[in-house]
Amino acid sequence: MKTFQQQFEELENIVRTFESGDVDLDVGLKEFEKGMKLAGELKKKLDGAEVKLETLKKEYIKS
Amino acid sequence: MTYTVSQFNAAISSYLSEGLGTVSVRGEVVDLKIAKDRLVFFDLKDAAARVGCFMMRWELPEGIRDGMEVEIAARAGLFKQSGRFHLRVITVVPVGDGALAAALRQLKEKLEREGLFAAERKRPIPRFPQTIGIVTSAQAAAFTDIVRILNNRWGNISVVLSPAAVQGAAAAAEIVLALERLNSRPDIDVIIVTRGGGAAEELNAFNSESVARAIFASRVPVVSAVGHERDTTIADLVADLRASTPSNAAERVVCDRRETLVLLDHFTEVMHQALHRQVERSHHTLETFVRTGEFWFAGLVERLEHARSLLEHLNPQAILQRGFSITKDHTGAIVRSVKAIHCGDVIRTTVSDGQIVSEVIR
Incomplete structure (x- = not known):
């Protein structure tokens, strides 16, 4: 399961390819599909819940 | 009973140590000597008297010098062999502003020489951390501030609080353990080290060598939000990133959810436009072929069909209805080139409302 960061960076790369100039139609279609899918998944992840809290136990230090 | 000398020295040493326990003594350091690179001897004195002190080299904090006013925690004892009375020092702390400032400055210089503050070693903070560790006291206002801001900005993350006292004698050791x-x-993914949040807090623990080294040794990048606005502690200098307040730390560690949504929409827009441009270009090429009366389609038709189904907002019906079609040979493979078919072959052509079966003449 890819992390948000991994997926976001993948999407950034795709967008960069599109921004850099002419893309072959075949390649463009594939990348477009991939990019749209990534964008959709990332948006879903942003709908997230509240922060999950956890507190570690403090061990006592012997003096 | 009559003791031997050895027995007596040992007995008195125990008597003193157990009887008195740990005592706190304040005085001026004089005749500081280090023997064999391991043993530290100095005297503590006031106007009228002095007493011998002893500790190990590695226990001696940086910056303790002759002439410095200090406060020690120690246990009284006799050296077994010489019978000499001494204080076995446990901790020694400079007191008085002058002494404190001098010791701090010396520690800063030493750590800087060792490279603990070097800009090159500061690691980048992950852009989208999933789990954030926080070192502060459990009741700290700083902690609730940070959690509130994280909830506001992102929400879908985990926070692990590793509690430690941030003030007092035990603080430095607790902070090290917490890290x-x-x-x-x-x-x-990232650790935030922060003070408690009270205005009158003492920040000595964050100026200690042990905390500095623990931050330096941390495998996980550390963001410090310790010093008050104009007050930089050593922890702030060693950390990978320094935030001005605990709230600021939370803001710098996570992106804002809304801003990221806007960015994702922007990405979508860029991709749509780029593909649209490409489809338009291919359309144009195709229209040129049709106008010159050529019988074959260069495979662009199939790809346009594909693009059509993706770009729903770009006039979905237009393409097939404009007269474009898909041609397949007798095996069902799409014909992209005149080389794929021969005279006499039967081909099937899909148009907007059905199929046409033809035989190739030329």
């Missing part, structure tokens, strides 16, 4: 606890977990 180690977080570092021992593989899921922590």
Whole structure:
């Protein structure tokens, strides 16, 4: 399961390819599909819940 | 009973140590000597008297010098062999502003020479951390501030609090342990070290050598939010990133959810436009072929069909209805080139409302 960061960076790369100039139609279609899918998944992840809290136990230090 | 000398020295040493326990003594350091690179001897004196002190080299904090006013915690004892009375020092702390400032400055210089503050070693903070560790006291206002801001900005993350006292004698050691606890977990992406939040807090622990080294040794990048606005502690200098307040730390560690949504929409727009441009270009090429009366389609038709189904907002019906079609040979493979078919072959052509079966003449 890819992390948000991994997926976001993948999407950034795709967008960069599109921004850099002419893309072959075949390649463009594939990348477009991939990019749209990534964008959709990332948006879903942003709908997230509240922060999950956890507190570690403090061990006592012997003096 | 009659003791031997050895027995007597040992007995008195125990008597003193157990009877008095740990005592606190304040005085001026004089005749500081280090023997064999391991043993530290000095005298503590006031106007009228002095007493011998002893400790190990590695226990001596940086910056303790002759002439400095200090406060020690120690246990009284006799050296077994010489019978000499001494104080076995446990901790020694400079007191008085002058002494404190001097010791701090010396520690800063030493750590800087060792490279603990070097800009090159500061690691980048992950852009989208999933688990954030926080070192502060459990009741700290700073902690609730940070959690509130994280909830506001992102929400879908985990926060692990590793509690430690941030003031008092035990603070430095607790902070070191708290950092180690977080570092021992593989899921922590970034650590925030922060003070409690009270205005009158003393920040000595964050100026200690042990905390500085613990931050430096942390495998996980550390963001410090310790010093008050104009007050930089050593911890702030060693950390990978320094935030001005605990709230600021939370803001710098996570992106804002809304801003990221806007960015994602922008990405979508860029991709749509780029593909639209490409389809338009291909359309144009195709229209040129049709106009010159050529019988074959260069495979662009199939790809346009594909693009059509993706770009729903770009006039979905237009393409097929404009007269474009898909041609397949007798095996069902799409014909992209005149080389794929021969005279006499039967081909099937899909148009907007059905199929046409033809035989190739030329």
